[in-house]
Amino acid sequence: MEVLDLARWQFGITTVYHFLMVPLTIGLSVLVAGMQTAWVRTGDARYYRMTKFWGKLLLVNFAMGVVTGIVQEFQFGMNWSAYSRFVGDVFGAPLAMEGLVAFFVESTFLGLWIFGWDRLPKRVHLACAWAFSLATIASAYFILAANSWMQHPVGAEFVDGRPTMTSIWAVLTNSTALVAVPHTIAGSFAVAAAFLVGVASWHLWRRRNATDEHRPLWRSSLKLGAWVGAVSFAVLGVSGDLQGKLMFEQQPMKMAAAEALCHTEQPASFSILAVGDVADADCDSVKTFNVPALLSFLAHGDLETEVRGIDDLVGEYQDRYGTHYPDDDRLGELAGQPIDYVPNLPVTYWGFRVMVGFGALSAAVGMAALWLTRGGRIPESRWFPRLTLGAIVLPFVANSAGWIFTEMGRQPFVVVPNPTGVDGVWMFTATAVSDLTTGEVWTSLIALTTVYAVLAVVEVFLLTRYVRGGVEGVLPASGGDGSDRDRGSGDALAFAY
Numbered sequence: 001m002e003v004l005d006l007a008r009w010q011f012g013i014t015t016v017y018h019f020l021m022v023p024l025t026i027g028l029s030v031l032v033a034g035m036q037t038a039w040v041r042t043g044d045a046r047y048y049r050m051t052k053f054w055g056k057l058l059l060v061n062f063a064m065g066v067v068t069g070i071v072q073e074f075q076f077g078m079n080w081s082a083y084s085r086f087v088g089d090v091f092g093a094p095l096a097m098e099g100l101v102a103f104f105v106e107s108t109f110l111g112l113w114i115f116g117w118d119r120l121p122k123r124v125h126l127a128c129a130w131a132f133s134l135a136t137i138a139s140a141y142f143i144l145a146a147n148s149w150m151q152h153p154v155g156a157e158f159v160d161g162r163p164t165m166t167s168i169w170a171v172l173t174n175s176t177a178l179v180a181v182p183h184t185i186a187g188s189f190a191v192a193a194a195f196l197v198g199v200a201s202w203h204l205w206r207r208r209n210a211t212d213e214h215r216p217l218w219r220s221s222l223k224l225g226a227w228v229g230a231v232s233f234a235v236l237g238v239s240g241d242l243q244g245k246l247m248f249e250q251q252p253m254k255m256a257a258a259e260a261l262c263h264t265e266q267p268a269s270f271s272i273l274a275v276g277d278v279a280d281a282d283c284d285s286v287k288t289f290n291v292p293a294l295l296s297f298l299a300h301g302d303l304e305t306e307v308r309g310i311d312d313l314v315g316e317y318q319d320r321y322g323t324h325y326p327d328d329d330r331l332g333e334l335a336g337q338p339i340d341y342v343p344n345l346p347v348t349y350w351g352f353r354v355m356v357g358f359g360a361l362s363a364a365v366g367m368a369a370l371w372l373t374r375g376g377r378i379p380e381s382r383w384f385p386r387l388t389l390g391a392i393v394l395p396f397v398a399n400s401a402g403w404i405f406t407e408m409g410r411q412p413f414v415v416v417p418n419p420t421g422v423d424g425v426w427m428f429t430a431t432a433v434s435d436l437t438t439g440e441v442w443t444s445l446i447a448l449t450t451v452y453a454v455l456a457v458v459e460v461f462l463l464t465r466y467v468r469g470g471v472e473g474v475l476p477a478s479g480g481d482g483s484d485r486d487r488g489s490g491d492a493l494a495f496a497y
Helices: 003-042 045-078 081-115 122-151 168-172 175-206 215-250 252-259 294-300 310-321 329-334 345-372 383-390 393-408 438-469 489-495
Strands: 156-159 162-165 270-275 287-291 413-415
Touching: 003 045, 003 122, 003 175, 003 215, 003 329, 003 393, 003 438, 045 081, 045 175, 045 215, 045 438, 081 122, 081 162, 081 168, 081 413, 122 168, 122 175, 122 413, 175 215, 175 345, 175 383, 175 393, 215 252, 215 294, 215 345, 252 310, 252 345, 270 294, 270 345, 345 383, 345 393
Parallel strands: none
Antiparallel strands: 156 162, 270 287
């Protein structure tokens, strides 16, 4: 394998792994702050215990997210130094804002929340919870603004061979970012919702034939998760539709790749699924099951819009950006070779459908669990906890598939040209990699993958331990109804890690 391939594998492995923690942290932090708000307003011990239990799981996940996230930005200088030099004047600004503003606020107020249970007034302590949760959203916003600039570069001019930022406001209000943020946040709530439904359903079923003083807590958690999951899926549908319309304007090749649309159609039909090899550039071996004119509607909001196919777009890209890579030794086997402007069609086509399908299944399982437990019912069958626990992975897979589609669908560009932007503000992925040997990249790839595998075992072990321990495993020895704020060091230590 070439350095480029190894560097892409390393970034893909570490980023997908890290993003498994991110949406759960974002969604669960807001839900936990809401639980604590309900406790402060009503004094109901049920909400206090919910805050304690789900807050413990949030902290375990957040800790792992911090550890795995540190590597991400270092990779820009480690494996992608040519990219960093090219886009650093623009790309570095939102990342710096994320670190200096969002992450510092997030970490500060999380610390106050962890150790402030027996030291801060109730409402001040609650404010810390909300400050932390909102800072996680702000952190996501700045990172998505940086990523969206790679998808649709704005607010920059081309000076001395590289982009120079002219407006941070344009970067932060990029149309791509303004749609990506609610879509990503809704996906995060979908992850947290499935987590609540799965764990709460399991606890309800486990003690279905016994007296459980915490049964109201699990019912409230299940209801919260089910309704949040349903609303999240609705928001995902609306924001995803807006993303599709922007993709049609900004990255037409990605839209064609998402449909494996080889030939231009007017009106264009939407492919539900395909039988055959979607990697076939002529589509001769592919049979698709389509909804007439739906792709035209998703692209432009009407039933008549023409959607260009891969064949026409390849010629257009060749005219604009060249037919061959530069004859440069740093490009390895790609030096002087023809540029392939077509993304990996099986990944983009099926990745898009996995994202939508698994997201819908997750919301459906949540609503099914809500129906099956209505009126105090608890299903006797073992399939109930297995279904809801297994469904926890669905939004995780959907989120990962969505990001893989987003990033691989823009290839061969690491910075995609803006059709209405400044000439020169784009970059091929092949020219972005550092001047390294395959041995150097293999070393870091193996080392990081091994470390991440160990961390995955630790994460699963800790989450499983505290889930199995239930509410009793996270409450202080004094009992824990929240009435006296459970003063004493035991409570703070229960939240420390």
